[in-house]
Amino acid sequence: MPKFLIIDGSSMLSTSYYGNLPKSILFAKTDEEKEKHYSEILHTSGGQYTNAMFTMLRTLIGVYKKVKPEYIAFTFDMTRDTFRRTQLGADFYKANRKATAKPLKEQFIQMEEFLKVIGCPVFMSPDYEADDYAASLVEKFQGPNLQTYVLTKDHDYFQLVSPYTRMWRVVTKDKLEVLKDAYSLYGKDVYDVLPANVFEYTPEIVYSEEGVYPEQIPALLAITGDPGDGIPGCKGVSSAAAPLVAEYKTLDAIYEAIEDCGGITKNEKELNAFWKESLGVSRSPMKALKANKEMVYLSEKLATMKKDIVIQEDLNDLRLNIDIDELIRQLKNYEMHSLVSEIENLR
Template sequence: MGRFLIVDGSSMLVTSYYGLLPKQILFAKTEEEKEAYYDKIMQYKGQYTNAMYTMTKTLRKLEKEQQITHMVICFDTTRDTFRREEYPLYKANRGSTPLPLKQQFINMENMLREIGYAVETSDSYEADDLAGSAAFMYESRMPTYIITKDHDYLQLISENTFLWLIQTKQEAADDITKRYASVFCDQTKFNLPDKAALITPEICRAEYGVDPSMIPDLKGIVGDSSDNIPGVKGVSSAAAPLLKEYGSIDGVYEAIDSCKNDKEIKALSSFWKEALGIKRTPVNALIRDRDMAFLSRRLATIKRDVPLSHSFEQMSLDRLSEGKRVEQYKKYGFKTI
């Protein structure tokens, strides 16, 4: 049996871009300084290619070493999706995309399509919504793997869908694969992609304190600074124990709403402290930011019902054109590939 691979294309291309940048740009302090060294970025016939080249090599290696038979590659096209319509500050902390990378997003998508890969994009949804929908629709067909560095995808893990989480340098230094060896088993037994940790439902529970399905609830309380999701201010370490006890944000608020007076609120706080180990009661913060908790959960929830433009059969790697592949590699000067 083969494997179905869902690629967070935006994440992979961005990582590829910064992984093969000249040191002058990496260490530059201002945008003006960075732009002064754009001519040192890998390019071919006036087209920037460093991110495309690295991502292409990564995809080829995955195909050859991971028994991939079906693949879909999902890209973001805009930040102005339905989430920003609901919360205008969503991802407002993100800087603008550098010109050399912006150019390569367009060229990479076009190149992949020319070769015959199933590339999914949308002006209304993010790449993770497309990935989530693909996993929901097709995970029953064969073992499904998602490769990304984005922790949002944890919520998509199931008994049939696994996450190849690309680790940052800090995560690699912390080495979660060793910290949870008892539930990971020995990951050296797996032929994992470079810099990836295999995340299963058991590992998610051990590492984050909640089931994969509770990740949106966790972010609803804790928030997510990378996406500018606010969550409930002043509540962080209490989130996982509360969700483990009540199962969801709804359950937490049902427990709070069942209290008829201040005396019962204090009793609930005491229960949280004694039974759940929550030292500083988050009751007042949860009451104050109730609406923000539910909004944050909605923002953090990956859609799984977005219509896709490719069928599962169209995601088969058997449909790729080797002639087109050679043609496209020559077009961008990928001689060593």
């Protein structure tokens, strides 16, 4: 069956950047101190930073050798001021994140252009995030005649897993061993064909890890929140989130159960008793859920990946068709001579 690989480019480039920084920057305590050591970051003779690009390209070559997908797409973030802030009014969304460091910011521009000129489809815009494009690509192309994979380290992508789409999550070596030991849905030889330090998630494994199925992940995050993305959720209810979502499936159904009580103390006590005895929810979340209803629903919207972005390309436009000569020219331009040798060996 043909394979379609969607790569979270923003996640991969960021991980590559921080994974290949001098210790003088990694251990610096202030931004000012980090900037003093920027000259130690891998760069060309002309001063272009390349540590993230080099590491990401080396990873991609390894992925290609293992996977050899017929179709490919890269998704990137352009800004934090997407529709989640402009349309939903959530100015707090991702507000807790620091500004992107200059050497990484420059490499985002360089990497995106690099991929385009060698013939790779790149999806990004000011209105949507990388994961929104991934979700829309999955929605348009997944099906029984195409095996779709999404490569990322972001757990938000659990919501895209389906019988036709697998999440290839990048994890540490220690985490990979834990996961391999915990789940025996596959034979061990499956890892021989997966990229390095990648674990493959099925709907069943997502359920085992999160307590809910992929399509319920936004409802789960609506209650638990996501500190990394600045999604508030409902404070003090996180331990009850998975049992409630697993039982009721949707936020609407959870709130319908609460509203059916009519605010009558006796009815609410009976519902709390059901949650405790049947769902194992020891501390009642009812008061918090009622008080934070508006924020819970907004959190769900923030956590839900857009699946309806118009994708003009058809599947054939996403066929992996690298211009090898241009690739080599670009690698030489960025003085990545060791990678040139690897590409020459792939001819």
